[in-house]
Amino acid sequence: MPPILLSPPELTGAELPAVARTLASGWLAPAGPVPEAFEAALAGATGIPHVLATTTGTAALHLGYRVLGLRPGDEVWTSTLTFVATISPAVEMGAVPRFLDVAPESWTMDPGLLERELARAARAGRLPRVVVPVDLFGQCCDLDAIAALCDRWGVPVLCDSAAALGATQRGRPAGQGARLAVFSFNGNKIVTTTNGGALASDDPALIARARFLASQAKEKAPHYQHETTGYTYGLSSVLAAIGLAQLPALPARVAARRAVFGRYQAGLGDLPGVGFMPEPAWGRANRWLSVALFGGAGGTRLGAPDREAVRQALAAAGIESRPVWKPLHLQPAFRHAAAAGGEVAAGLFPAGLCLPSGSGLTPAQQDRVVDVVRGCFR
Template identity: 40%
Template sequence: MIGKIWLSSPHMSDEGYEMEYIKEAFDTNWVAPLGANVTGFEKELAAKVNIKAAAALTTGTAAIHLALKSVGVGSGDVVFCQSLTFSATANPIIYQNAVPVFIDSNLETWNMDPNALEEAFIKYPNVKAVIVVHLYGLSADMDQIMEICNRYNVPVIEDAAESLGTYYKGTHTGTFGEYGIFSFNGNKIITTSGGGMLVSNNEEQIAKTRFWATQARDQARHYQHSELGFNYRMSNVVAGIGRGQLRVLDQRVVKKKYIFNFYQKELGGLEGVSFMPINEWNEPNCWLSCITLSGAVRPFDIMIDLEQNNIESRPIWKPMHLQPFFAEYDYVGGTVSEQLFENGVCLPSDTKMTDEDLERVCTLIKRMWK
């Protein structure tokens, strides 16, 4: 049987960097949470994206949760959130008993539409925070978004779960807002099997989030807790995987871009096929290569055909305002996010794919136009 082609699966380094750090953790018996790998991973990732401080956590979702808590989001507060995203972006708003208001995307970036954001501020002037997403490694238009949010004096949280290694005008995504978050889930550009990172230039507040993430245990001989805490700290073994993976991040970005360019060359001439937007100010990591369709061939046709040939693909994220759980919450904008969901396909973008794998995918897709 022909081997499975995955959408985006874990890819450990050929050099075995991860095992060096894991072995150190085992040799020193620091396999429990905290230890040299956790501290090292925080410092190394902060240096990689050129930001002052980072906190290694169990998930990117936990990072968003603590970011919302850090900016003071509480019961009844309104939080603007990009609608076209995965539910992990929006769920922490509910954890804080706050109220999400979902914002449409634009076709230029596939991310938060600054015009819709401006409209939302007029409707909800007392908003507490804004969560913007860098979808599929494509940067949002951060100049416009930051200008609007700064004008209203509202903090920005960047969900950069999919965009580690992406630059906006020469600066890493995840470093523009008050907080940025990264994810190291198994399908991300680098992985720790599961994990996340909260980053900020506010070193004092990052220290506070580490305290919350370690069950908010006060400095006392006995177990004393003056605040609500969470069990959110990354383990020393998991952080060791992350340190090894971080050393090959640049290689992974190069391969992701190669995959995108391969698809663009092979499929770009098909009638009705458009690729996710690459702007001159955006240097994406191309985490997933995504297309939209406007002709007779539909996303479902491609996904089913690839599936029958042992190839994994996915639809574009279903917007949050269309999700049953979030149906009661307000939405500001037009139909762009809905159109992208209805017409989009995420093509297999696994960094272990060979040229033969890519040709196999393209051949299957192109035959649908014959």
């Protein structure tokens, strides 16, 4: 049987003609009508009016940190339950990371913990330069609460919405309400440009500055004049054409992935010790990845197989799965970094498993996944 992948790219059929038109036009560089059209379409999809398309989501994060004025020694606070790219550009810039635990009801940054930490930092006279909440596995953080707290202390919010395109919180698209928001179009995302990202903001000056830095910080002059250093971070016209062809399929893909999650709940929810990533009342996830818990968030119970036994059984059957992110405060690279809490995220790691979640996953393929998982309980 063919393998079942975790989150393979899906094509609409419009990509090839779009790329052909772009190639024929002669526009290949990260400039011209196609990247501009993709950015406009992203602005419509996210409700955030100013958008810069970038080579990767990590590049967008790097630009976000740069335009917010991050300097060596500044503190950056983020959720501990996230991919390393959330914090790695800041660390490379010399910032000091601090990792905050997640809330059990959402698995995203705990606003109550954030409030206590901000109050403590204010008393100590060392507030973070930026707070970076994460929309985990396509589920929005409680951005309203987080942004309100950060506004109280004058700390900007850079929301890592890399996996959350099409998700909402309190009826608004992911990232809306942050000073800056970042999106990813990596090959495994719900909309892909094969590799790509975007930085978005309500503030046109921030995106204008990011656009300047993304094109090697070239000053207006007949020669190459540079008063600071920049990067080659703009998304090419060819890749932008792919994204522009994919964006109209976003609502259908969200619906498909939510249906995949619902079928897992129906097919596995009766098994002992099995749970699923919760969805808080204030959010609607795009379910980029469907995440199940085996043995509960804290270890095996009721005689159920543990996460690793299930993962290995799936792998033996040619089915890709992946543990949830290992919390950053437990990663060797950050052994000396400060953390606030961490028990919730640490409990989720040994139990959480991301199951195949592609929007093109067929019911028959999903039945294979369910059968293998159920076989672990016999």
